[in-house]
Amino acid sequence: xxNIYIIGIGLIGGxxxxxxxxxxxxxxIFGIDxxxxxxxxxxxxxxxxEKAEFADLKHADAVILCIPxxxxxxxxxxxxxxxxxxxxxxxxxxxxxxxCKAVENHPKRRNFLATHPIAGTExxxxxxxxxxxxxxKTNIICEVEKTAFNLQERALTIFKIMGMRIxxxxxxxxxxxxAYVSHLSxxxxxxxxxxxxxxxxxxxxxxxxxxxxxxxTVRLAKSSPDMWTPIFKQNKTxxxxxxxxxxxxxxxxxxxxxxxxFEEIYNEMASINHIKDIxxxxx
Amino acid sequence: xxNIYIIGIGLIGGxxxxxxxxxxxxxxIFGIDxxxxxxxxxxxxxxxxEKAEFADLKHADAVILCIPxxxxxxxxxxxxxxxxxxxxxxxxxxxxxxxCKAVENHPKRRNFLATHPIAGTExxxxxxxxxxxxxxKTNIICEVEKTAFNLQERALTIFKIMGMRIxxxxxxxxxxxxAYVSHLSxxxxxxxxxxxxxxxxxxxxxxxxxxxxxxxTVRLAKSSPDMWTPIFKQNKTxxxxxxxxxxxxxxxxxxxxxxxxFEEIYNEMASINHIKDIxxxxx
Numbered sequence: 001x002x003n004i005y006i007i008g009i010g011l012i013g014g015x016x017x018x019x020x021x022x023x024x025x026x027x028x029i030f031g032i033d034x035x036x037x038x039x040x041x042x043x044x045x046x047x048x049x050e051k052a053e054f055a056d057l058k059h060a061d062a063v064i065l066c067i068p069x070x071x072x073x074x075x076x077x078x079x080x081x082x083x084x085x086x087x088x089x090x091x092x093x094x095x096x097x098x099x100c101k102a103v104e105n106h107p108k109r110r111n112f113l114a115t116h117p118i119a120g121t122e123x124x125x126x127x128x129x130x131x132x133x134x135x136x137k138t139n140i141i142c143e144v145e146k147t148a149f150n151l152q153e154r155a156l157t158i159f160k161i162m163g164m165r166i167x168x169x170x171x172x173x174x175x176x177x178x179a180y181v182s183h184l185s186x187x188x189x190x191x192x193x194x195x196x197x198x199x200x201x202x203x204x205x206x207x208x209x210x211x212x213x214x215x216x217t218v219r220l221a222k223s224s225p226d227m228w229t230p231i232f233k234q235n236k237t238x239x240x241x242x243x244x245x246x247x248x249x250x251x252x253x254x255x256x257x258x259x260x261x262f263e264e265i266y267n268e269m270a271s272i273n274h275i276k277d278i279x280x281x282x283x
Numbered sequence: 284x285x286n287i288y289i290i291g292i293g294l295i296g297g298x299x300x301x302x303x304x305x306x307x308x309x310x311x312i313f314g315i316d317x318x319x320x321x322x323x324x325x326x327x328x329x330x331x332x333e334k335a336e337f338a339d340l341k342h343a344d345a346v347i348l349c350i351p352x353x354x355x356x357x358x359x360x361x362x363x364x365x366x367x368x369x370x371x372x373x374x375x376x377x378x379x380x381x382x383c384k385a386v387e388n389h390p391k392r393r394n395f396l397a398t399h400p401i402a403g404t405e406x407x408x409x410x411x412x413x414x415x416x417x418x419x420k421t422n423i424i425c426e427v428e429k430t431a432f433n434l435q436e437r438a439l440t441i442f443k444i445m446g447m448r449i450x451x452x453x454x455x456x457x458x459x460x461x462a463y464v465s466h467l468s469x470x471x472x473x474x475x476x477x478x479x480x481x482x483x484x485x486x487x488x489x490x491x492x493x494x495x496x497x498x499x500t501v502r503l504a505k506s507s508p509d510m511w512t513p514i515f516k517q518n519k520t521x522x523x524x525x526x527x528x529x530x531x532x533x534x535x536x537x538x539x540x541x542x543x544x545f546e547e548i549y550n551e552m553a554s555i556n557h558i559k560d561i562x563x564x565x566x
Binding site: 118119120121122137138140167174177178180181182184185186187188189190191192193194195196197198199200206207208209210211212213214215216217218219220221222223225228229232233236239240242243244245246247249250251253254257258260262265266267268269270272273274275276278279 | 401402403404405420421423450457460461463464465467468469470471472473474475476477478479480481482483489490491492493494495496497498499500501502503504505506508511512515516519522523525526527528529530532533534536537540541543545548549550551552553555556557558559561562
């Protein structure tokens, strides 16, 4: 393995590039991006060694696709067409059903590994790339059995460099679970931001009163709409299910307030406090 | 000013004690708490100089009440009865209408200052107390005109020590605004935690997939039900209003998903991204 091509050199692609380069400086990292400014930035920040184009993919040992999930579904088959027969191609998006479906009958399906390295921040672009972002984090691999064995090994070498824990899952289970622990959190934060901003139009003083609790709860509302609109589109059914349950829980909480059932409110909160132990497991 | 009594020596009371002691070591800090374990802890951690009881309040120059807001409403009139005629009494809870109402006709109303130092973490008890927690944060003072002028000055001296920005507001405006930027965030986080925990009963794998985004959004669901149930109770009307708007926004987002209106979803997120600039003002 010598030439690694990263397509989409933003937060995720850039962070992967940094880790690989830092820990395996003998590898060459090539960057491809539709945004030439980002590409120049990545070059100046030494996140990539060289800019490249799709035609160069014929020299790739590994390709890592880190672009919005709708573009990934369109581009992945074309990328597989371009790479050598022994190249590994991975995609790192937050949905896995559509991408696996897009290449299920591709002649080079065995060159592809579907992955979701679960890490990130609310920022985007190459400047947002962080060394060690994936250290100790979970990487979900889907349909591992459909990838050539030697290419699985090549992928695992990269993930080992990045310090990731590997879990195997089918794409349907991935998309369903991730809707709860990631996609719903984003909607919850965006709608909290919206509710408070709408109020602020009339009440200019309100944000002076916002503390660190609000900042933390609403943080994901800074996330990129370019990245997240296609995620919600592809995972629409699961996301609607999580939203239904979330709205039901909020509505029940509201009805406890309306009926002065503060005992139930206390008990709910006490029981949800159990999230402490769960989150300790995450950190 | 020599003797400061802090009633309720947890996260907020303990943090106030630490700041005052660090910056004005000549002051004596006395702690009063119904939880004797917390009191012993506070003594061992040198958060307070001495344990005290309500009868000792006759020696107080200043009293700071940092207990759940329902207990505060009950105790505040009794505390005012006990303190000397020239003592300052403050209360630091997250609601202000009920506490101001509770003492509106008290003969020592002018000894009382209603405040809300807006800072905190999701933890509780004296071990959660942090030095510098209030540095640069906002402190809302309500009905300042009802407090004796020299006691206003005494209070401002303490807040200056703590490095707080002061804003003046009437209790009704405080409770309405704080419902948006604080109380709603807590419910949003608790219900997110509930939705995901309920799923986890059947799907044990789910938490392995939770990343830092989920951890941040759900953080406030670790908060104390003892502290928060009375807050929701006292601020019920405002909280219900914020919940109504939040649920409406979530329901609209869901209907955009259901009708494949991804343009609107994109536009909403792009517009809510403006929260970045607002949050920069908070940090």
